[in-house]
Amino acid sequence: MPHFYSRILLLAIACTATACGGKSDPAQAATDxxxxxxxxHELMEGVRDAAKPVGAMLKGxxxxxxxxxxxxxxVFHDASGEFGDLFPPGTETGMDTEAAPAIWEDREGFDQAxxxxxxxxxxxxxxxxxxxxxxxPVVGPIFNTCKNCHDTYRIEEEG
Numbered sequence: 001m002p003h004f005y006s007r008i009l010l011l012a013i014a015c016t017a018t019a020c021g022g023k024s025d026p027a028q029a030a031t032d033x034x035x036x037x038x039x040x041h042e043l044m045e046g047v048r049d050a051a052k053p054v055g056a057m058l059k060g061x062x063x064x065x066x067x068x069x070x071x072x073x074x075v076f077h078d079a080s081g082e083f084g085d086l087f088p089p090g091t092e093t094g095m096d097t098e099a100a101p102a103i104w105e106d107r108e109g110f111d112q113a114x115x116x117x118x119x120x121x122x123x124x125x126x127x128x129x130x131x132x133x134x135x136x137p138v139v140g141p142i143f144n145t146c147k148n149c150h151d152t153y154r155i156e157e158e159g
Contacts, residue, residue: 058140100153
């Protein structure tokens, strides 16, 4: 019988470890996927990936494609609606965050920068640019809002 109980105990430990994402402490069971720092990083990676083809089109490095542009604008718009909630108090450090302390020190300014980004995206979406000439005046301001926000509210990676 003792062998049976030890096997049950080992099975219970294995199941608990699996349920906790491999972490031994159930209190630490939340995965990185639940952490706002991870979520905002992944969201911004998606924005970056969506911005690449748009930037290439604006620079003349890629042929203009209205469908690609609109898909990218949709990614930007979706992200702009979620992003502000991903900077709660307590997420200022850790996980190699690039979020600058200015986000929490000047929350009103950060929220305004996000609102400016969203407004620029919505203006471009409403314009539905069909040509590169149509796109430049409405997409350029989106990239400007990104730069302005990053200049103030992002810590540049070293290296």
